[in-house]
Amino acid sequence: MAIKVKFKDKNDDFYKKIVELSGEQVALCDQCGTCSGGCPFIEEMDINPSEIMRKVMLGQKEVMDSRTMWICASCFTCTVRCPRELDVSKVSEALRQVKLRTAIDEISIADISKEEAKKLPTIAVVGNFRKFTG
Amino acid sequence: MKIPYFPGCTLKTTAKNFEISAIASAKKIGIDFIELDRWNCCGVVSSLTSDDLMKHLAPVRNFLRVQEMNKQGIVENENRMVTLCSMCYNTLSLSNKRMKENADDLQKVNDFMHREEENYKGDVDVVHFLSILDEYGFDKLAQKVTKPLKDLKVASYYGCTLLRPKSVGIDDTEDPKILENFVKALGADAIDWDAKSRCCGSYHTVNNVDIVYRLVQGIVDDAKKNGADAIITSCPLCAFNLDVRQSEIKDKNPDYQTLPIYYFTQLMGLALEIDKQDLGLEFNKIEPEKLLKKLNLLS
Ligand code: SF4
Ligand code: SF4
Ligand code: SF4
Ligand code: SF4
Numbered sequence: 001m002a003i004k005v006k007f008k009d010k011n012d013d014f015y016k017k018i019v020e021l022s023g024e025q026v027a028l029c030d031q032c033g034t035c036s037g038g039c040p041f042i043e044e045m046d047i048n049p050s051e052i053m054r055k056v057m058l059g060q061k062e063v064m065d066s067r068t069m070w071i072c073a074s075c076f077t078c079t080v081r082c083p084r085e086l087d088v089s090k091v092s093e094a095l096r097q098v099k100l101r102t103a104i105d106e107i108s109i110a111d112i113s114k115e116e117a118k119k120l121p122t123i124a125v126v127g128n129f130r131k132f133t134g
Numbered sequence: 135m136k137i138p139y140f141p142g143c144t145l146k147t148t149a150k151n152f153e154i155s156a157i158a159s160a161k162k163i164g165i166d167f168i169e170l171d172r173w174n175c176c177g178v179v180s181s182l183t184s185d186d187l188m189k190h191l192a193p194v195r196n197f198l199r200v201q202e203m204n205k206q207g208i209v210e211n212e213n214r215m216v217t218l219c220s221m222c223y224n225t226l227s228l229s230n231k232r233m234k235e236n237a238d239d240l241q242k243v244n245d246f247m248h249r250e251e252e253n254y255k256g257d258v259d260v261v262h263f264l265s266i267l268d269e270y271g272f273d274k275l276a277q278k279v280t281k282p283l284k285d286l287k288v289a290s291y292y293g294c295t296l297l298r299p300k301s302v303g304i305d306d307t308e309d310p311k312i313l314e315n316f317v318k319a320l321g322a323d324a325i326d327w328d329a330k331s332r333c334c335g336s337y338h339t340v341n342n343v344d345i346v347y348r349l350v351q352g353i354v355d356d357a358k359k360n361g362a363d364a365i366i367t368s369c370p371l372c373a374f375n376l377d378v379r380q381s382e383i384k385d386k387n388p389d390y391q392t393l394p395i396y397y398f399t400q401l402m403g404l405a406l407e408i409d410k411q412d413l414g415l416e417f418n419k420i421e422p423e424k425l426l427k428k429l430n431l432l433s
Contacts, residue, residue, distance in 0.1 A: 075333035076298030093182035127178035127337035
């Protein structure tokens, strides 16, 4: 499927911000799809990790509306397989941070039921809050 | 051998069985874990952005404690800090790597922690207990085994954080062998399977448990398909997902066949015949004793 890209729409500031925060040269991605092919969370994502890379590369800020960055659990499966040695987990983290740094959290303590709170190990709660709150 | 030991918060709470079985097993082969006296949580997950040095303070503070232990003579020339939890291992290692490779970052972190007595010099090494065992030698470990775990078919679950990213992984990312070698040293059978390093869903267990159910079921099904009797892990979060969330899958569908989940140190303790109470089996959710009794490994 051909995708039409209008470069005049490219949000260069957004692209640069993500490159800076992630430390990844996103434009080097050659869209091979290896990251998407091995991602264990692909079923829960609305767009693939490689599409995230593409959209960031093109400075399409709408990528912030996707759920993918919140589903990506930094499992580093793609990180060790990317033929370009790019790290999608860092790009996901950068996208999450862009949102979280506007002081909008993805989760609040009140969302966790009392019963669950009793059951959950510290490691789960601390890990979750590190990823989902600013 | 005395080695500084970083427990982490979960090993003091839901994963007590991991800690007590590890300490008792290590002692049996002459390794003394000396707990850091003022350790603090590592933060669980490593921060992956370039500008967030703040989140590396917690790991680095723990390295200062190791420096102090050496200075005070609590340990002798032992710059290694052993961890049991795979996630602690990963997070501490990634921070340490950043400090070792980036003098500016190290300087900033030290400046920020100016109230500490010393600067972090960057020479602590974070090691996972499995790597210590590898170095000790699995042949030698096999010789210490007094009760070989005969006929126990074990699926070794690595999860993510022991192996990835490569810079801190303790073994080959696609074809790890260390846990299998460990299992064989205990006299058990190490089965081969596909899901050994497939993520279990991690912290999604807090607010998106359906993801975890799907992934856990896939992992357990793969272990069963390959003939496993049990799964072992070295991560309290993997353990929670595989054990507690698996038991919930069973609650929802009674026909589901569960597999017991053990910390690798619980099997080690069994094979080395540590006191039964130090196995901490009462903390395991899915009934852990039936299988072991059936194979005459537990009375
Ligand atoms: S694996 Fe690497 S190069 Fe291939 S699509 Fe993903 S990020 Fe791009
Ligand atoms: S790090 Fe994120 S994108 Fe990459 S494989 Fe894991 S979940 Fe998927
Ligand atoms: S990963 Fe966990 S168990 Fe390990 S110290 Fe950090 S928070 Fe605690
Ligand atoms: S397997 Fe699950 S809990 Fe364990 S390290 Fe991976 S994501 Fe973490």
